[in-house]
Amino acid sequence: EKIDNGDIIVQKEVQMYIDEDSKELHERIMKVEMELFESHFDEIIYGTYTKTKPHTEGNINYKKDFKELCEINLWDVDTFEGHINKLRALTYGDYKNAYFYDEDGNKIYIKVELSK
Numbered sequence: 244e245k246i247d248n249g250d251i252i253v254q255k256e257v258q259m260y261i262d263e264d265s266k267e268l269h270e271r272i273m274k275v276e277m278e279l280f281e282s283h284f285d286e287i288i289y290g291t292y293t294k295t296k297p298h299t300e301g302n303i304n305y306k307k308d309f310k311e312l313c314e315i316n317l318w319d320v321d322t323f324e325g326h327i328n329k330l331r332a333l334t335y336g337d338y339k340n341a342y343f344y345d346e347d348g349n350k351i352y353i354k355v356e357l358s359k
Contacts, residue, residue, distance in 0.1 A: 247301025250294035253283050262357040264334040315343040315353065330355045 257272050286292040313333060319326075333341035334354040341353040 245301070246303045248297070251297055252287065252292045252294060253279050255279060262359050264331045264355065264357070266335040269335070313340045313342060315341055317343050327355065327357075331357070 255275055257268070257275050259268055280287075283292065312329075315329075321329075330341055330353060334356075339352040339354075342350050343353070345351050
């Protein structure tokens with residue numbers, strides 16, 4: 244009836260590491276999802292699973308929300324951690340997500356690469 248508001252069949256927390264971008268995290272999440280699906284496949288097919296209520300209400304994000312997030316305001320005040328986390332979240336492989344405009348109105352794209 245509502246998006247992202249249903250009961251939970253199974254879930255597992257996936258640790259986010261400080262040196263990874265959203266693509267790396269997404270790939271690890273997809274791997275865990277497949278593992279959970281495979282290990283609970285019979286329960287899902289035969290309806291023998293137990294459900295739990297989510298601790299919080301779900302939310303929905305639209306494409307326009309993502310587009311607004313991608314435009315970086317060069318005057319935003321935050322910690323370095325906050326800025327880095329936003330850029331990590333917007334860095335996904337070869338996609339050009341995060342950007343700002345230079346003084347001539349050119350769109351300048353940003354992505355971060357972190358390594359240990």
